[in-house]
Amino acid sequence: MDRATKLRSASWFDTPEYYGFSRKAWLRSEGFGRHIFEGKPVIGICNSWSELTNCNAHLRQVAEAVKRGVWAAGGVPLEFPTISLGEMFLKPTSMLYRNLMAMDVEESLRGYPLDGVVLLCGCDKTTPAQLMGAASADLPAIMVTGGPMLSGEWRGRKVGAGTDGRKLFDLHRAGRITDEELCEIEGGIARSAGHCTVMGTASTMASLVEALGMTLTGCAAIPAPDSRRMEIAERSGKRIVEMVHEDLRPSRILTRQAMENALMVDMAIGGSTNAVVHMLAIARRAGVDLSLDDFDRLSRRVPCIVNVKPSGEYLMEEFFSAGGVPVVMRRILDALHGECLTVTGRSIGENISGAECWNDDVIRTRDKALSEQGGTAILRGNIAPDGAVLKQTAASPRLLQHCGRALVFETYQHMREQIDSPDLPVDENTILVMKSCGPIGAPGFPEWGHIPMPRVLMDKGVTDVVRISDARMSGTSFGTVVLHVAPESAIGGPLWAVRTGDEITLDTENRAIRLEVSDEEMGRRLSAFTPPPPHFTRGYGKLFLDHVTQANLGCDFDFL
Ligand code: FES
Numbered sequence: 050m051d052r053a054t055k056l057r058s059a060s061w062f063d064t065p066e067y068y069g070f071s072r073k074a075w076l077r078s079e080g081f082g083r084h085i086f087e088g089k090p091v092i093g094i095c096n097s098w099s100e101l102t103n104c105n106a107h108l109r110q111v112a113e114a115v116k117r118g119v120w121a122a123g124g125v126p127l128e129f130p131t132i133s134l135g136e137m138f139l140k141p142t143s144m145l146y147r148n149l150m151a152m153d154v155e156e157s158l159r160g161y162p163l164d165g166v167v168l169l170c171g172c173d174k175t176t177p178a179q180l181m182g183a184a185s186a187d188l189p190a191i192m193v194t195g196g197p198m199l200s201g202e203w204r205g206r207k208v209g210a211g212t213d214g215r216k217l218f219d220l221h222r223a224g225r226i227t228d229e230e231l232c233e234i235e236g237g238i239a240r241s242a243g244h245c246t247v248m249g250t251a252s253t254m255a256s257l258v259e260a261l262g263m264t265l266t267g268c269a270a271i272p273a274p275d276s277r278r279m280e281i282a283e284r285s286g287k288r289i290v291e292m293v294h295e296d297l298r299p300s301r302i303l304t305r306q307a308m309e310n311a312l313m314v315d316m317a318i319g320g321s322t323n324a325v326v327h328m329l330a331i332a333r334r335a336g337v338d339l340s341l342d343d344f345d346r347l348s349r350r351v352p353c354i355v356n357v358k359p360s361g362e363y364l365m366e367e368f369f370s371a372g373g374v375p376v377v378m379r380r381i382l383d384a385l386h387g388e389c390l391t392v393t394g395r396s397i398g399e400n401i402s403g404a405e406c407w408n409d410d411v412i413r414t415r416d417k418a419l420s421e422q423g424g425t426a427i428l429r430g431n432i433a434p435d436g437a438v439l440k441q442t443a444a445s446p447r448l449l450q451h452c453g454r455a456l457v458f459e460t461y462q463h464m465r466e467q468i469d470s471p472d473l474p475v476d477e478n479t480i481l482v483m484k485s486c487g488p489i490g491a492p493g494f495p496e497w498g499h500i501p502m503p504r505v506l507m508d509k510g511v512t513d514v515v516r517i518s519d520a521r522m523s524g525t526s527f528g529t530v531v532l533h534v535a536p537e538s539a540i541g542g543p544l545w546a547v548r549t550g551d552e553i554t555l556d557t558e559n560r561a562i563r564l565e566v567s568d569e570e571m572g573r574r575l576s577a578f579t580p581p582p583p584h585f586t587r588g589y590g591k592l593f594l595d596h597v598t599q600a601n602l603g604c605d606f607d608f609l
Contacts, residue, residue, distance in 0.1 A: 316423020
């Protein structure tokens with residue numbers, strides 16, 4: 050076979066005109082010998098490494114392992130950067146830039162002489178952004194997620210980055226943890242590179258890309274510093290070269306059935322609510338018609354069996370030791386589409402056929418599930434006609450069926466000013482409502498939905514109340530928190546009409562959320578809506594405001 054004529058990269062290098070010569074010459078300026086142009090697949094290593102994305106800080110070493118595999122299989126690896134989205138550092142919110150990163154990835158894959166790509170990601174938005182871009186570009190692609198950090202430690206106990214950090218910080222707010230103790234926790238809660246150690250958004254998305262079939266089997270849960278992460282990276286480098294020869298592209302893997310598999314795994318692991326938004330966006334890129342109703346339908350079919358925080362007790366390191374995603378998939382295989390093709394060239398069913406569980410308390414059997422239904426419930430009603438999301442496995446059971454009076458914060462800033470007031474008119478039945486936190490209102494759809502517990506309630510020992518907003522929430526958070534209300538209040542969604550003192554009913558069993566006012570009153574209030582001034586009038590921010598879709602459509606740009 051004359052591979053050179055079949056490879057995409059040949060149209061850059063094997064052309065008779067000046068540029069065929071000059072491209073080879075310019076690449077040789079990096080010290081490559083001429084043999085690299087002799088029909089070898091060129092494999093891009095798309096690296097989201099950045100010192101501003103601590104979760105991805107080890108990806109240069111991972112890239113070196115990928116390169117070994119690519120060379121060994123007869124390919125030529127070329128590593129390149131894209132923008133990277135550091136969840137903890139990027140203001141106003143990394144979600145504002147997910148689509149920008151997806152565009153960066155897509156256009157880099159389209160524009161450069163690549164035959165295939167290995168995608169290196171980890172922190173929350175880097176994984177969906179890379180997959181969105183790769184789905185649109187549709188070159189042979191394999192992902193290597195960066196893996197979770199080592200479990201956090203403080204005074205002999207394990208602490209999970211995110212979930213325990215929030216709890217301990219609240220104890221500090223309440224004066225029950227000293228400044229010195231908080232400083233110790235700060236030094237021990239995030240002990241290495243890698244993403245957060247609970248089933249937050251990053252762990253969830255890593256698990257879902259494995260469930261989709263876009264990583265090698267078992268990739269998601271290997272801790273970032275574990276030598277086995279380097280080993281799977283090396284094997285991924287080897288495998289992508291084979292995938293180029295097999296022309297195995299994302300469009301053959303990212304099917305509707307694969308999406309349904311990922312959604313069911315999301316339910317089984319008690320995944321982050323952010324997965325809803327990202328999976329809708331990935332599906333759109335892959336041309337799959339996925340909707341919020343699919344999440345709800347599938348959540349009723351699959352129980353939550355993974356006992357990892359914030360829904361359960363353990364951390365990602367224990368999830369890995371118990372067997373990780375392959376065990377989860379094997380335990381719900383009867384519900385899955387086992388025939389789906391994966392990057393291994395084999396089906397999901399074949400990939401996981403030998404998976405064994407090494408700790409039944411971490412990954413439960415179905416009869417000992419944490420909850421009968423999956424983690425994510427989709428709610429609808431007159432304040433969320435296009436849907437809202439509740440992570441029921443991280444909620445308080447007593448609040449899943451609840452009716453209470455609203456206390457409304459018009460903005461996030463308003464909430465911050467008021468929440469610790471000793472006179473805040475709240476009790477354990479109050480429903481906290483926050484507006485202007487959606488894709489356009491905030492802007493960028495930040496993780497503000499986990500409204501802190503009011504200090505007056507914490508002083509009384511109340512640990513949870515119902516909270517409702519058009520924001521997102523960190524996957525590491527917990528509580529009875531209704532999120533992603535669509536359409537958002539800043540574009541005149543009915544959430545805008547809620548007033549302090551209104552009665553709201555949360556009826557999780559019937560997937561309903563209602564403002565108890567008449568349609569006439571709702572219409573009268575909404576007729577007074579005027580849009581707030583835009584947050585941006587130029588640049589990427591304006592592009593975002595002009596084209597971002599609402600939460601129920603994945604918040605991708607309408608032209609992508
Ligand atoms: Fe990157 Fe949590 S901050 S995954």
